[in-house]
Amino acid sequence: MQTLDIPDAELYYDPHFLKQEEADAYFLRLEREISWQQESIRMFGKELPMPRLTAWYGDKAYTYSGLYNAPKPWVPVLQELKDRVEQASGHIYNSVLLNFYRHGNDSMGWHADDEAALGDEPAIASLSLGGERRFSLKHRARQDLKPVHITLAHGSLLLMQGPTQHHWLHHIPKTKRPVQPRINLTFRRVKA
Ligand SMILES: O=C(O)CCC(=O)C(=O)O
Ligand SMILES: [Fe+2]
Numbered sequence: 157m158q159t160l161d162i163p164d165a166e167l168y169y170d171p172h173f174l175k176q177e178e179a180d181a182y183f184l185r186l187e188r189e190i191s192w193q194q195e196s197i198r199m200f201g202k203e204l205p206m207p208r209l210t211a212w213y214g215d216k217a218y219t220y221s222g223l224y225n226a227p228k229p230w231v232p233v234l235q236e237l238k239d240r241v242e243q244a245s246g247h248i249y250n251s252v253l254l255n256f257y258r259h260g261n262d263s264m265g266w267h268a269d270d271e272a273a274l275g276d277e278p279a280i281a282s283l284s285l286g287g288e289r290r291f292s293l294k295h296r297a298r299q300d301l302k303p304v305h306i307t308l309a310h311g312s313l314l315l316m317q318g319p320t321q322h323h324w325l326h327h328i329p330k331t332k333r334p335v336q337p338r339i340n341l342t343f344r345r346v347k348a
Contacts, residue, residue: 157244157315162304164295166318171309173244173283179311183285185233186339192256195223207330208262214251216346218273234341237283241343245315247279249343257289257338260331266294270321273346279317281343284308287336293324308340 157168174182192209212218212225213234219225230238234252242248255264269280291314293304308314316326328340 157313160304160306162293162324163301164298164323165293165320166316167320168245168315169306170244170313172311173240173313174285174311176311179285182233182237183310183339186254186285186341187256187337189231189233190254190256191228192254197221208264209256209258211254211256212251213254214344214346216250216273216348218251218271218344218346220253220271221267237341238343241281241283241313244313245279245281245343247281247317247345249281249345251344251346253342253344255340255342257287257328257335257340259337260333260335263330264328266325266327268296268321268325269316269342269344274321274344275347277318278321278344279315280321282308282314282316283341283343284312284314284338285310285340286338289328289331289335289338291326291328293326295324297323 157170160167190211192211195206195210196203197206213228217227288307291306291308295301
C-alpha cells in the first residue's frame, strides 16, 4: 500500500491489489451474483432514481443515505474478497456496500462515511473494479487545501481511516468521457 500524504487524513492506496485477470473475473462474478437494486432518493419532495445500482450485505442492519438496509448473508464471492481485504488492510469488517456505476452519468454525491453506527474513526476499505472513475476529496473547513483527485484503477484498493471522515468529504462525479461500467465495494464495520 502506498501512503497518500494528505493533511487531516489517513489514506493508503494500492493500485495493483488484484491482478488484472483476477479483477476481470471478480467483476463478472459480482455483476452476475449480486442482487443489484435500483433504490430511489427523495429530493425536493420528489422520488428520483439513485444514479447507480446498490447492494448491501452484512451481519447487521444499516441505514445509509436515509435508506434502511436489512442484513443479508454473505455470499462466497463477497466472503473471498472480504478475507483478502481484511488481510491487506489489517482491519475486520462485517458489512459491505456495493455500488454499480453503469455509465458516466452514474455518480455519488459529496458525503462522508460518518454515520454514528460506524464509530468515531472508521476504517473503510474501497475496492474498485471495471472502468476507471475519478474519486475526489475536499476538506470540510480548510479552503487553503486543494481538492484531491484519485483515479481509482481496476483492481485497486483504497483504505480510508483515522480522522479522514471527520475532515474530508468524497464523491464520484459524473463524466462525459466514455467509460466502462464500474463496481465499487466499501467494506465497513458496523457497531452493534
Ligand atoms: O464508488 C466509490 O469509489 C465511492 C463509494 C463511496 O464513497 C461509498 O460507498 O460510500
Ligand atoms: Fe463513501
